[in-house]
Amino acid sequence: MAAFTVNDACMKSLSGELPLFQAILLRSIAVIAFLGFMAWRAGSFRTPIARRDQLLIALRTVVEIAAAFFFISALFHLPIADVTAILQALPLTVTLAGAVFLGEAVGWKRLVAILIGFAGVMLILRPPLLFGEGSGFSVYSIYVLLAVACVTVRDLCARRISVAVPSMTIALSAAVGVMSLGAVGSLTQPWQPxxxxxLLWLAGASFFVIGGYIFSVSAMRSGEIGFVAPFRYTSLIVALLLGLLIFGDWPDNLTLLGSAIVVATGLFTLYRERKTAKRQRAGLRLR
Structure with missing residues (x-):
């Protein structure tokens, strides 16, 4: 999580140096070179993929492209801690979307936690309808919400993809999609030297996003998901520190309160999911 957040800081630092799409394209080239090599070493290209999984990977790639555009656009214009704090609502949105679209069981306690968590998001965003004009709300605040929606769909697709499909294949497909976004988008913007x-910020972004991929895959493969998942919230601590040290930003009290609410409800949701999964496994063993 630290590696991914440092990558975000490096990309944000490019906002005054390079156009959005040029930055995305240049970073993607390094990421694809690495992921392609890893996929080749792992023999991922030789694994046959069923038609259903191909469609799910395609859908996941499309929403990954949209998520990258909305997230990096917001990152270029908003404080890194604010953007990261809103992204912490993902466990809440994935749980709710799983209940609505996949029929997954969600108890009333988790539903209440989700509603409280969304209230925390509103404290961070402060839409004018609730907080009046001059609240700091902008179109890029909406971009963060759209990024959360896209990543939610991405994660739901990942849940439905067969375990036989190599992780590197899925990640490489997403990286190629994001590079395509940068390539097409850069045609609409003048390139800057x-x-x-x-170059240093691009190298840092590429290095740390690759590190994030390595560490996250290693953690998921060697650790229990219920134990690993709560560590996603450490990214907020890193974002707060980087925002202060690099950009001189520190969230106001309402944003900090909203962030604390989002993190607390997200952790509670993960805890309840872990507890429910244990009960289900125990029930299966008794049968």
Whole structure:
């Protein structure tokens, strides 16, 4: 989570140096080179993929492209801690979407936690309808919400993809999609020369996002998901520190309160999911 957040900080630092799509394209080239090599080493290209899984991977790639556009656009214009805090609502949105679209069981306690968590998100966003004009709400606040919606769909697709499909294949497909976004989008913007400073930020973004991929895959493969998942919230601590040290940003009290609510309800939701899964496994063993 620290690696992914440092990558975000590096990309945000490019906002005054390079156009959005050029930055996405240049970072994606390095990421694809690495993921392609890893997929080749793992023999992922030789694994046959069923038609249903192909469609799910395609859908996941499309929403990954949209998520990258909305997230990085917001990151270029909003404080990194604010953007990261809103993203912490993902466990809540994935749980709710799983109940609505996949028929997954969600008890009243988790539903209440989700509603409280969304109230925390509103404290961070502060839409004018609730907080009046001058609340700091902008179109990029909506972009963060759209990014959350896209990542929610992405995660639901990942749940439905067969376990036989290699993780590297899925990740590489998403990376190619994001690079395509950068390539097409860069045709609409004039390219800027890459200064030594920009090159350092791009190298940092590529290095840390690759590190994030390695560490997250390793954690998921060697650790229990119920134990690993809560560590996603450490990214908020890293974002707060980076926002202060690099960009001189520190959230106001309402944003900090909203962030605390989102994290608390997210952790509670993960705890309840873990507890429910244990009960279900115990029931299966008794049968």
């Amino acid at each position: 890459v200064s030594a400073t920009s």
